[in-house]
Amino acid sequence: MKRKAEKQQTAAPAPVSAVAARKARMQQMQAAVSVENPSRGGSAEEPPSKKPRRTPEEEGQAQPASEETNVRITRSSRASGGRLKANKPVEKKERDPPVERDEKLPVQSPVPDAESRPDSDDEEEEQNAVVGETSVGVAPIQGDADAYETPADTPGLVQEFPLSKTRLNKSNIVYSDEHRLCVRIKEKMSLVLLGHYDLWVKRGVVSVMGAKLHPSPRLYRVYAPSTHSLPVIKCIAGVDGAAEVEVISCNSGIYRLKDLSPLYQRVWNGKNTSADKLTLKNVPSSTKRTFSVLYTSADDSFKRHLRPLHLEKQWSSAIKSLSQRGSRLKALICGPKASGKSTFSRYLLNHLLSPAPQTENNYCNTDGVAFLDLDPGQPEFSPMGQVYLAHLRSPVFGPPFSHPSLKDSHDGTIIRAHHIGASSPKEDPDHYVLATMDLMDRYRALLASYPQCPLIINYPGWIFGLGLEVATWLVRSLGLSDVVYMSEKGPMEVVVPLGQAAQEAMIPLTTLPSQPTDFVSRSSAQLRSMQLQSYFHMSRPAEINTPLWLDKPLSRTKPFHVQYSGQRQGIKGIMVMGSEIDPDLLHEVLDGSIVGVVAVESPRAILGQSDMPVMSNRNAGATENGHEDADVSMEDSSEPINPFIEGNVIRTPNEDLPYLFVGSGSSNPLDPKASRCLGLALVRSISVSSRQLELVTPIEGSAIRDALEQNHGIVLVRGQVDTPNWAISEDYYAARAAEKRHRDSVDKLKKNAESLDPQRQARVSATLKDRIRRASNVPWMTVIEDHASRQREAAEREKSLWKLRKKAYPGSDSEGDW
Known part of the structure; x- marks a missing residue:
């Protein structure tokens, strides 16, 4: 709670406080909204996740026309969550062109298409977008956040933010090709990449998301989407003053989920950056890896709000102090919502799982770390609605939707899970407490086989009222070694009872500053949808150690x-x-x-x-x-x-x-x-x-x-x-994606002057159009056509052209100028 008072200081032209900078930014955003929609009174003081719900007519006027169609899902208002009902057909209306804004106000950037496949052309993708979204992010609708999965229209300030401290040049690029990049990173320098890749540490020691990675033959899979802060590869110890790492493109298939949902679009890397082009000189220009090197956020072709994943010094000190307890560590991580509990837990988990250098007798600690996730709304290693006990044996690099389950995984296993059936334990606190106690019993049984296994407990943001009573009861009864509260701003009615419970249990209470972010590209409800979709589409073939996603x-x-x-x-x-x-x-x-x-x-x-x-x-x-x-x-x-x-x-x-x-x-x-x-x-x-x-x-x-x-x-x-x-909407988006791929292939053949079969192309095109029609003709989904985007694009092209009118004859009225 009290999220505004805990925001970290953002980059600003002048050295002002974080509160003042945020207030000035909110005033600019309010001005932009009032200019665009003077008749609708709306406040921009809240982040996108707090937007009020709009009617379909207002949504059609305010939403940016970055897509030709938009899909809305309707559902029954039955309190028991009944079957989806058929929605009345919505009258299709063309949107009015937007009001021109002042250049000094924050303006939405042009919306490019979602990230392309590794072998596709980004220019063609941007010109033939199927479904896009704004560069600001996606906002839920209050009271019914998961009923509409549409991009947000909240204007925002896209600022250039530094990411990497290392600049690639001939001296630090060891080798590179179309699939891999090997670089040297000097000590205390860092490198930030966007996308998903395999990381191989060849020399020196680097830190990634709390884990210290030493040289070994192992590859670590890293997922760095734009929906979360980007992992930072930092050299902490080097050979001759530098560490050597190799980054390899991977084909996990997770990027293909963009063909099934707009929530997965514009998530990974876009067009090649200047650093990518430097390392791809001897390959075709259309070559694209599954990752991109970014110096600043301005290098991103989609102009998203990208931020590096850095920890405050107090967080780092607390992680080092907690890790020194070794097998005696049993830490409860709690705090208000959006205070960084999951991030801190992930960092602490990776730090404890950091592999030590190989010794002469090849000794390796195999006891791992137990992770008790008590947050059913945003679990780390399972889909929503569950609490579970996991046994981790390897660090994990990526957001929850990149590891929605641990079945048959070499990274770890789920020891036991219970279905809570809701995003918050407040629906049935008694059942929640019983599930917690059973999972703690399973942890004690796990200690018989792994006696050196520490425990990390991730508690949800349900910290007020009855949630506080449950938290204090857990502190008194679970036999913990530490309690970490993720907020220095209180409130006192939470910190005081929590401190008293810790004092009664004779364990220390550590208070850390929260570390929220000013910009979010997905709301909590949409992140849950992404994690559920990833869960149902992920598979783990027996012959490989990494998961694959099917589209x-x-x-x-x-x-x-x-x-x-x-x-x-x-x-x-x-x-x-x-x-x-x-x-x-x-x-x-x-x-x-x-x-x-x-x-x-x-x-x-x-x-x-x-x-x-x-x-x-x-x-x-x-x-x-x-x-x-x-x-x-x-x-x-x-x-x-x-x-x-x-x-x-x-x-x-x-x-x-x-x-x-x-x-x-x-x-x-x-x-x-x-x-x-x-x-x-x-x-x-x-x-x-x-x-x-x-x-x-x-x-x-x-x-x-x-x-x-x-x-x-x-x-x-x-x-x-x-x-x-x-x-419900997967078939529709899959049909649109198939039609786009067919259109791109036809354009490519025409560009290369290759022979075409007109009759066959017409049959395929008709089949795909019929598939789109059948996929959109369902009673529980309404497809709203948007033809205004083409009109606005044509208007923008018209403004950007230089026009010259010549004289018809001397003295003619048709005489003109530039």
Whole structure:
């Protein structure tokens, strides 16, 4: 809280305080908004994430026309989060041309296209944009932040901000080609790159996001998108005064997600910078790596607000002090929202996981670090709605959407997870505390195998009221070694009780300054959508150690076919967290939603049902292949449903769905000690005739098979997770991207004077247009055409041309000038 008072000082022409600089910037932004829309009273004193909701007409007038079409997702206002409803058709209107602004006011820069594929032409991409966004960022809509995933129209000041301290030249470039770049970085100098790449430290020691990397044959995958502060590669110890690192392009496929969602557009590197061109002299001009070297933020072709990821001295001192505790470290990181808790936790985690130099006996500490993530709204290594205990063995470089899960990863594993079903624990604090205590028990059990494993606990920004009571209770009961509070501004009603609890537990309380950012390109709701989309599209092939992302829409992905009724029933029950719903509405609530796949381990899984008999034995019958192979079923033997679930299941009258409800008024959740979450799934459809559910999920078939072999029942839990609007619009954006690629290929053939088959090109073009039409003709999505962008572009080109009118004859009235 009190975010404005904690903003760090930004670059300014004169040495003024951060508060004064921000106030002056906000006044300029207010002036710009008042000039553009004098009839609408809006305040620019809040960051983009606090914008008020606008009507569709206002949104159409104010939003920049950087795209030919815009997609809006409509949903039901049902309190229980029911099925998406059809929206009335919106009348298509052309937008009025914008009012010209004064040059002294902050003006939005022209919007280029999203980042291109490594082998595409950026100039053509910018001229043929499918969907773009402003350079300022994306703002949610208050009260319904995830209902619209559209770019923000908040004007901002694009300032030149220093990034790298190292300038590339012939003396520090060891070698380079179209895939790699090897450079020397002098001590105390740094290098900042935008994109995603593999980092190989060959000589010296460098620091990246808190980790100290020594020379080794290992490659570290680094994700540096523009949505977050950019990692800084800094030399802290060198050979002959310099470290030598090699940066290698990687093809992870994560950049392809831009073809499925506009939230992933303009995230990675754009056109080659001056430093890139210097290292790409002997290769074709169209060559582009998956990373770019930036000296300042002005080098970015998209003119985004790029900032380096630097730590304050107090943060660095605290990290060094905490890391000295070694295996005795059990630190709780807490503080207000947007204070830097996740960043500090990630830095501390990487610092503890920094590999030491190899010794003669090749000793390596394999105990790793335990990471207890108690923030269900913005988890680090899992999709939203979960709390979990992870065991990390290697530093991780990238934002949460670059590692949405740790399944079969050499970086670490998820020991145990629980489905909270909401972005905040305030929905059910009792269940949240029980899940926390169970995860702490699992950590104590982990110490039996890894006795030197420290613990980092990331607490959410729920720090007021009941959240403060939970935090102080955790401080008194978890046996911690340290408490870190991420704000020096208080408030005192939080710091004082927290300090008293730490004093009672006889542990130190460290207060650190928050480190927020003035500019955000994605809101919290949109970052959650990006992480969910990344979670469902990520895969980990067995033959490689790094993840791959697939750009196939979920509607074209092979689903699980699960029986929910009959002798081959695989789903034992369907729970809906929160208030009780009418069984007739279960189909509406479940269809098209995100659910937690929970394995029930004991008949005491539902709180208050401890007197139920022991769960009967069942034989698993899952297929041998993964979820993308042949149809996968989660079925057991033909034995009846065990009494634990059977006594609480209500069959819906029309669909025969097993509605599992226990409680009075609200549903009792599953006991964390007797259940665990396997992951999330998207209910793509419900077939009433065959009594089957179609589930799309990245959960491996082996995980479900192992749960069934252990006589665990599978229950689907429908919580209050954000509506998957990104999944609904994937087909539309994929069709637009396919049409654009076809258009670019035709233009390239014409440019090279190659032969074309007009009939074939016409058939392909007609097929793609029909695909776009079918993808946009769905009742829950409205496509708003925007033809004003072309008119504005034509007007801008008209202004930039020099015109000359000649005399028709001496003395003619048609006489003109430049």
